[in-house]
């Protein structure tokens with residue numbers, strides 16, 4: 185083990201048998217100890233990438249390693265280093281959660297004394313369902329059982345593929361609380377999600393894939409900072425009927441008699457110039473609030489730029 189990254193991906197490519205190129209020379213590292221977001225529109229190639237890491241899909245180019253183990257050269261060690269929660273819920277409905285985890289532990293060769301079945305069930309709040317049939321669990325409970333199942337062999341890396349699709353808000357929060365506690369205990373977490381606000385809230389770093397190509401890989405904070413449009417709401421000292429005009433305003437909307445909502449391009453002007461332009465119109469400024477662009481804006485801008 186030489187690498188410092190939890191997952192290291194170099195020029196990874198995948199062309200499916202029918203000729204569809206799902207991944208095109210993707211390179212990035214997932215640093216150890218992080219919660220890492222993998223984002224992309226539908227069909228971008230996220231599942232393909234995860235399935236390659238899981239050993240379910242064969243890459244057609246490049247390399248990938250998990251916890252320092254190359255997936256082609258050391259597949260067993262690579263597999264032992266990762267736990268994957270797929271989009272589909274998969275387990276035998278006639279086994280209880282306790283049995284499901286015991287069987288999974290057996291598959292991974294975890295010896296009986298090392299098994300943590302009840303500890304895992306407690307962690308995902310399924311302790312009282314330990315002996316219920318899996319088919320009697322709610323959707324959210326099943327999903328939490330899937331997470332516990334992915335953790336039976338105590339892998340240092342946990343991958344969650346769209347873990348909260350179709351999960352209600354309360355359960356989503358519970359799931360994230362558990363994911364955060366795993367991360368706090370040292371587990372590196374990779375998640376794919378369509379919920380940008382979720383990625384923004386949870387992830388230390390975010391990579392974006394579009395049409396099989398990596399188009400961003402930044403600390404979340406920097407990515408949010410990449411949004412170019414900023415909005416400032418300015419309250420002025422008298423009633424207005426029309427909004428003032430200035431070259432530095434991208435857009436200006438009268439939001440009330442005295443409130444102007446001004447959009448500006450932060451790469452071209454700063455807030456001071458925008459406010460000065462308002463004052464130059466003879467208006468006094470009473471109050472100012474700004475709205476930070478969120479990840480959604482960045483995502484749309486980046487995918488739009490990549491598609492152009």
Ligand SMILES: Nc1ncnc2c1ncn2[C@@H]1O[C@H](COP(=O)(O)OP(=O)(O)OP(=O)(O)O)[C@@H](O)[C@H]1O
Pocket residue numbers: 200201202204205206224225226227228229230231232233
């Ligand atoms: N087995 C396959 N054979 C041929 N093409 C495939 C196969 N699996 C996926 N693809 C294609 O590869 C591309 C990437 O698919 P992939 O499932 O990896 O995307 P994704 O980013 O995970 O999307 P989603 O968020 O919808 O799951 C898509 O165009 C898809 O149609």
